[in-house]
Amino acid sequence: MSRPPQPKLTTAEHNGVSVIQSQAHTAAPPSPPPPALTGLQQVPQLLPTDPSSAGGKSPSKMKKPSADKDSDEYRQRRERNNLAVKKSRMRSKQKAMDTQQRVNELKEENERLEAKIKLLSKELSVLKDLFLEHAHNLADNVQPPAGAEGASPAPNSTSTNGQ
Amino acid sequence: MSRPPQPKLTTAEHNGVSVIQSQAHTAAPPSPPPPALTGLQQVPQLLPTDPSSAGGKSPSKMKKPSADKDSDEYRQRRERNNLAVKKSRMRSKQKAMDTQQRVNELKEENERLEAKIKLLSKELSVLKDLFLEHAHNLADNVQPPAGAEGASPAPNSTSTNGQ
DNA sequence: AACTATTGCGCAATGC
């Protein structure tokens, strides 16, 4: 909502982005325009009041025969719009970049999560095995053979995880 | 006078994409262009050869003073470039959308993974608890009357334990 | 009704 209600013409500096708005949109390309080359530029040269308008239909409509587009307000509006356009495009681009970045972040997180899953799965499987073993021991026999291997040496401390 | 751009309505039809290259790029937006509105168009009105060019260096260079932009090859090149531009922009936009979609997919996957992690964690915790319980039983060995958990050294001998 | 924000488009410079 930060909309500077007052369109102060002149070098407008909205944010940190400097928008050098040259007076005429003669375009100010990054590289110095070759002075002797392509001295062409879009010369709007619009029609002041449409000379060949069909037979003056409803002649009462032009407040100012001399001001339709060739000056003043028109120019001002154009300039404002140009600024708006620039801003909008910048935003758009920024957004695209942000989205891309988000993809990267999400990808990373995904990997992390997957690793974690792997770990947990492993732990689970180990515990389960131990359990089964135990159950077997209990069920199979009741007498612990002296040197029974794989029996139940000692519950020991579980590996525990490292969450 | 020179209203050079006499863009003969070459209704250029390259592909399926109709590029109505009307006389002036008055733009032919999707919606029907108001016939009686905005009779303005960017009239390129370029400068023939820039009179103020530095001293006529290598004067021999203009094959046709009358053909620089107002016709032939120029127009063709423009048209091509316009197509290229359109294509490029379409691609760009498409890419942006794809990226956005990717974000959504990744987000979903993320949620899935997290759910899985939660599940595994729970399972693990259950098993661990069981284990601990068991360990206690074993450690306490013989049935503790009721609340003799302080410690019962009991050199034990793993035996006679009824679950 | 007046503005800004978006969007499609063409032009030209520049990057391969």
Add this chain to the structure above:
DNA sequence: TGCATTGCGCAATAGT
């Protein structure tokens, strides 16, 4: 040389 990208301005339109 030719297509691809990119910045830019114009105009139509959507959104407030």
